[in-house]
Amino acid sequence: MTAAHAVPDAPSPAAPPPAIAASGLRKRYGDVVAVDGVDLSVAAGECFAFLGPNGAGKSTTIAMLCALAVPSAGRVAIAGHDTRADPLEARRHIGLVFQESTLDLGLTAAENLRFHADLYDVPPELVPGRIDHALDLVGLAGQRDRIAGTFSGGMRRRLEIARALLHRPRLLVLDEPTLGLDPHARARVWEHLRAVREREAVTIFLTTHYLDEAEQCDRIAIIDAGRIVAEGAPAALKAELTGPDAAPPSLDEVFLHHTGRPLHDNPELAPPDAAPASRPEAPDGPDGPDGPDGPDGPDGGAESVRARRLAAELRAVRMVWRRDLLHFRRDRMGATLSMVQPLLFLFVLGVGLSGLMPGIGRGSYQLFVFSGALVTAALGPAVAVGASLLWERQNGFLREMLAGPVRRESLLLGKCLGGATVATVQGTLLLAAGPLIGVPADPVLLVLLAAQLALASLAMTALGVLIATFVRRPQTYGTALAVMMAPLTFLSGAMFPLAGAPAWLSTVALADPLTYAVDALRRTVASRLAAPPPHLFQPLAVGSWHPPLAAEWTLLALLATVPLVWSARRFSRND
Numbered sequence: 253m254t255a256a257h258a259v260p261d262a263p264s265p266a267a268p269p270p271a272i273a274a275s276g277l278r279k280r281y282g283d284v285v286a287v288d289g290v291d292l293s294v295a296a297g298e299c300f301a302f303l304g305p306n307g308a309g310k311s312t313t314i315a316m317l318c319a320l321a322v323p324s325a326g327r328v329a330i331a332g333h334d335t336r337a338d339p340l341e342a343r344r345h346i347g348l349v350f351q352e353s354t355l356d357l358g359l360t361a362a363e364n365l366r367f368h369a370d371l372y373d374v375p376p377e378l379v380p381g382r383i384d385h386a387l388d389l390v391g392l393a394g395q396r397d398r399i400a401g402t403f404s405g406g407m408r409r410r411l412e413i414a415r416a417l418l419h420r421p422r423l424l425v426l427d428e429p430t431l432g433l434d435p436h437a438r439a440r441v442w443e444h445l446r447a448v449r450e451r452e453a454v455t456i457f458l459t460t461h462y463l464d465e466a467e468q469c470d471r472i473a474i475i476d477a478g479r480i481v482a483e484g485a486p487a488a489l490k491a492e493l494t495g496p497d498a499a500p501p502s503l504d505e506v507f508l509h510h511t512g513r514p515l516h517d518n519p520e521l522a523p524p525d526a527a528p529a530s531r532p533e534a535p536d537g538p539d540g541p542d543g544p545d546g547p548d549g550p551d552g553g554a555e556s557v558r559a560r561r562l563a564a565e566l567r568a569v570r571m572v573w574r575r576d577l578l579h580f581r582r583d584r585m586g587a588t589l590s591m592v593q594p595l596l597f598l599f600v601l602g603v604g605l606s607g608l609m610p611g612i613g614r615g616s617y618q619l620f621v622f623s624g625a626l627v628t629a630a631l632g633p634a635v636a637v638g639a640s641l642l643w644e645r646q647n648g649f650l651r652e653m654l655a656g657p658v659r660r661e662s663l664l665l666g667k668c669l670g671g672a673t674v675a676t677v678q679g680t681l682l683l684a685a686g687p688l689i690g691v692p693a694d695p696v697l698l699v700l701l702a703a704q705l706a707l708a709s710l711a712m713t714a715l716g717v718l719i720a721t722f723v724r725r726p727q728t729y730g731t732a733l734a735v736m737m738a739p740l741t742f743l744s745g746a747m748f749p750l751a752g753a754p755a756w757l758s759t760v761a762l763a764d765p766l767t768y769a770v771d772a773l774r775r776t777v778a779s780r781l782a783a784p785p786p787h788l789f790q791p792l793a794v795g796s797w798h799p800p801l802a803a804e805w806t807l808l809a810l811l812a813t814v815p816l817v818w819s820a821r822r823f824s825r826n827d
């Protein structure tokens with residue numbers, strides 16, 4: 253990957269800005285200085301390899317280059333865009349392939365690409381052509397409708413490369429693109445990277461532990477203990493070691509000379525038998541269905557930039573929301589299981605407990621617990637969003653979303669709207685059981701209940717997401733929920749009238765957000781009943797004051813927005 257992409261000695265006035273211009277980059281984690289004053293300049297069109305032993309600072313450097321970690325000192329500009337001043341614009345010009353897979357393994361190859369296109373605001377009319385082109389480029393044209401989870405490791409990597417190229421970035425960053433692949437899969441990845449190089453106007457910056465891969469790049473930098481210890485074309489680095497006339501050493505020896513240890517002291521990373529295939533003929537083909545820059549290139553004034561960005565944020569919200577709905581539609585088992593508890597609540601507890609309460613007919617009691625069953629139906633899917641955020645943050649698609657050119661608030665909003673929609677649908681399904689227990693089949697009532705469920709679902713989702721921002725492991729979140737769910741449901745008055753409970757219990761119940769959701773739904777049901785038993789259907793009391801229904805709605809709206817804003821602030825991009 254050398255001759256056709258030589259680095260210019262000095263930029264001419266018409267030359268594009270460097271793909272990467274980094275100066276004095278430093279990153280400190282507590283006492284650890286991970287990166288210690290790195291300067292890098294990678295020209296547009298160059299292929300640049302970043303080498304270093306484990307822990308040298310490669311991934312940290314990549315995180316700073318991609319505006320995913322804020323440098324402790326120093327600056328980075330990507331294609332002329334400063335990552336501090338305008339991280340979103342800088343990210344628009346980067347296609348990033350993480351070290352670990354960030355595909356959504358439950359979606360097809362084409363769906364993964366489509367969601368990426370939405371995230372990066374690719375004009376919708378261009379998306380089908382770009383998907384075909386990108387899949388073709390990495391040899392996956394026949395696999396577009398296959399679920400990504402069924403792909404081999406090599407195919408996943410190639411799909412990630414296709415995905416990273418979909419928005420036509422100026423810079424393709426690959427963190428160990430062939431780590432863990434067998435020699436054949438490794439050679440295939442490189443074959444396609446070369447095709448990318450030939451056919452797309454893209455700069456490639458990659459880290460690798462394979463020196464034969466680094467050797468194919470225009471330039472190499474070796475980083476050790478956070479500092480760049482050598483930089484130059486592979487041939488020049490070798491020549492430096494021995495002088496121009498002597499037999500050139502291997503890149504291994506160059507690495508050993510600069511770092512004091514061989515790159516492959518980790519046996520897992522020893523060079524495999526098969527080197528990547530030699531450079532193939534440049535494949536024929538267009539720059540892509542819409543030319544090298546595409547029609548979504550840079551455009552005019554500040555107004556149009558603001559409008560474009562707002563549209564991009566809204567599109568990202570819709571993308572995250574649609575993705576959650578797609579998963580819900582595919583997960584029939586999950587949807588069915590989460591209806592079991594509310595049905596038990598309504599038809600088993602509703603019948604069983606009525607016998608324990610003297611003077612209460614079974615029918616009345618079932619009507620009474622109906623609102624609690626609705627909240628229970630929505631609660632499961634609502635709080636599952638917090639868990640899914642943690643799982644996806646740890647090992648999945650969320651990392652891809654966080655690397656995108658959209659604000660984290662948009663991602664969280666999309667996630668919360670997705671969870672709230674699923675929760676509302678689940679609750680609304682239970683509404684269908686209402687007439688069986690005497691809830692009037694009144695369309696106005698059903699619409700009112702569905703609207704309240706939607707608001708309550710958004711509040712429960714946002715509260716779950718907020719809790720998720722305080723814990724690191726999904727398991728911890730699961731434990732926290734297991735501890736909290738039963739008391740919160742019990743205290744909400746879902747099963748017994750709070751008016752009849754000891755004063756201290758009714759006071760504690762006021763701190764439970766579910767109380768307001770249950771009460772608002774119950775009051776709405778009662779408003780349509782001919783003669784609701786007054787001892788069961790007493791509205792919530794705060795001292796001697798009965799807050800009006802509108803106050804409960806307002807509180808639920810606040811319970812939705814405050815945690816959402818709070819979690820957005822806590823939602824760090826870079827861990």
Ligand SMILES: Nc1ncnc2c1ncn2[C@@H]1O[C@H](COP(=O)(O)OP(=O)(O)OP(=O)(O)O)[C@@H](O)[C@H]1O
Nearest residue numbers: 281284285286304305306307308309310311312313
């Ligand atoms: N979030 C973090 N908190 C504390 N220390 C960190 C963090 N991330 C990285 N480090 C430390 O910074 C140093 C550089 O880590 P980094 O992951 O950048 O190295 P690397 O060259 O990418 O390593 P590898 O080849 O193993 O992926 C290491 O000492 C690492 O332990």
